[in-house]
Amino acid sequence: MRAYQDMVFSTASRLTGNDAQAEDLAQEVFLRAYEHFHELRTSASAGGWLKTVTTHLTLNYLTRYRKRRRLFSELEAGAPAIEWETPDTLLADIDAEQRRQLIDEALRRLPDHQRLPLVLYHFEDMSYQEIAEKLQVSLAKVKTDIRRARAALLGILEADGRVRPREVRPS
Amino acid sequence: MKTLIESEEASRERLDRMLHGLPPRRAPATLESRVLEELQRRAALPWWRRGFGHWPAAARTAFVALCATIIGASFLGDVGGLLRTRAAHEMLALASSWMHPAAAALASMLEIEWLLWRLIPPAVTYGFLAAAALLYAALFGLGATAYRALHPPSAKQGSLP
Numbered sequence: 001m002r003a004y005q006d007m008v009f010s011t012a013s014r015l016t017g018n019d020a021q022a023e024d025l026a027q028e029v030f031l032r033a034y035e036h037f038h039e040l041r042t043s044a045s046a047g048g049w050l051k052t053v054t055t056h057l058t059l060n061y062l063t064r065y066r067k068r069r070r071l072f073s074e075l076e077a078g079a080p081a082i083e084w085e086t087p088d089t090l091l092a093d094i095d096a097e098q099r100r101q102l103i104d105e106a107l108r109r110l111p112d113h114q115r116l117p118l119v120l121y122h123f124e125d126m127s128y129q130e131i132a133e134k135l136q137v138s139l140a141k142v143k144t145d146i147r148r149a150r151a152a153l154l155g156i157l158e159a160d161g162r163v164r165p166r167e168v169r170p171s
Numbered sequence: 172m173k174t175l176i177e178s179e180e181a182s183r184e185r186l187d188r189m190l191h192g193l194p195p196r197r198a199p200a201t202l203e204s205r206v207l208e209e210l211q212r213r214a215a216l217p218w219w220r221r222g223f224g225h226w227p228a229a230a231r232t233a234f235v236a237l238c239a240t241i242i243g244a245s246f247l248g249d250v251g252g253l254l255r256t257r258a259a260h261e262m263l264a265l266a267s268s269w270m271h272p273a274a275a276a277l278a279s280m281l282e283i284e285w286l287l288w289r290l291i292p293p294a295v296t297y298g299f300l301a302a303a304a305l306l307y308a309a310l311f312g313l314g315a316t317a318y319r320a321l322h323p324p325s326a327k328q329g330s331l332p
Contacts, residue, residue, distance in 0.1 A: 006196060007195050009199070010196040023201070
C-alpha cells in the first residue's frame with residue numbers, strides 16, 4: 001500500500017480537485033485492492049490496476065454526486081477558445097515539488113468540465129476518444145474543453161506571475 | 172494556418188512533458204490507518220452483514236436454494252396452491268369422514284378455497300403478483316431516496332457508495 005498510496009491519492013486528487021474526497025476515494029480503492037489481494041500480490045500490473053480503479057471510481061463518484069448535466073453539458077457556453085503557446089521553459093526556474101504545488105493549485109481552480117478531460121489526457125494518457133466515451137460527451141466537446149483548459153491553466157499561472165504565455169493568432 | 176497548428180502541437184507537447192514530469196502528491200498520513208481501521212471494522216461484522224461473496228458456503232447454498240424455491244413456486248402458482256391440489260383435497264376429504272369434526276370443517280374450508288381458486292383467472296393472479304413487485308420496488312426506491320437525503324455522504328467517514 002505504501003508503494004502506491006501517493007499515486008492513488010494524486011490521481012484522485014487531481015481529478016476531483018478536493019483532498020477530502022480524494023482521501024475517501026483512495027481508501028475505497030485500497031479496500032477493493034484488499035479484496036483482490038491474492039491476485040495483486042504477485043501481479044506486475046498492480047500499479048496499473050490501482051490507477052484504473054482509481055480513475056473509474058473517481059469518475060463514477062463525480063458523475064453520481066455532482067450535477068452531471070452541469071458538469072458535462074454539451075450546451076455549456078464558455079469563452080472562445082484562445083490558443084496559448086507554452087513557453088519553452090515553463091516553470092523551469094523552480095524545483096519539481098514547487099512546480100507540482102503550483103500546477104495542482106492551478107488545476108483545483110479549473111472548472112470540473114475542463115479539469116477532468118485535461119487530467120485524463122495529460123496525466124492518465126487517455127486519448128480524446130477514450131475521454132469522450134468515459135465522460136459520455138462528444139469528441140468535439142472533449143477537444144474544445146481540453147484546449148480551453150490548457151489556456152486557462154496557463155492563464156492562472158500567468159495571473160500568478162509564474163509564466164508569460166504568448167497569445168497565438170493566425171497569420 | 173500550418174504554423175499555428177505546428178505551434179499548438181509543440182505547445183501541447185511541452186505542457187505534456189512538464190505535467191508528466193511532476194512528482195505525485197504525498198498521500199495524507201492518515202490514509203493508511205483509515206484503511207486498516209475500516210478493514211478491521213469490516214472483519215468484525217457478522218457474516219450476514221457482509222457481501223454475499225463473503226458468506227459461508229452453506230449459507231450461500233441455502234440462500235440460492237431458497238431463492239430457487241420461491242421463484243419456482245411463484246411460477247407454479249404459490250405455496251398454498253401446491254397444497255390445494257386435487258389429490259391433497261381428496262385425501263383430506265376422506266380423512267374427514269372418520270377423523271375429528273375439525274378436520275371436516277378444514278376440508279370444507281379448503282373446498283371453498285379450491286372453488287375460489289378455480290374462479291380467479293390466471294391473468295388476475297399474475298397481475299396481482301406484478302403489482303406487488305411494483306409496489307415493493309417503489310417502496311425500496313423511496314427508502315433509498317430517503318436514506319440518501321437524510322444521510323448525505325460525509326467527507327470524513329470514508330463511506331463512498
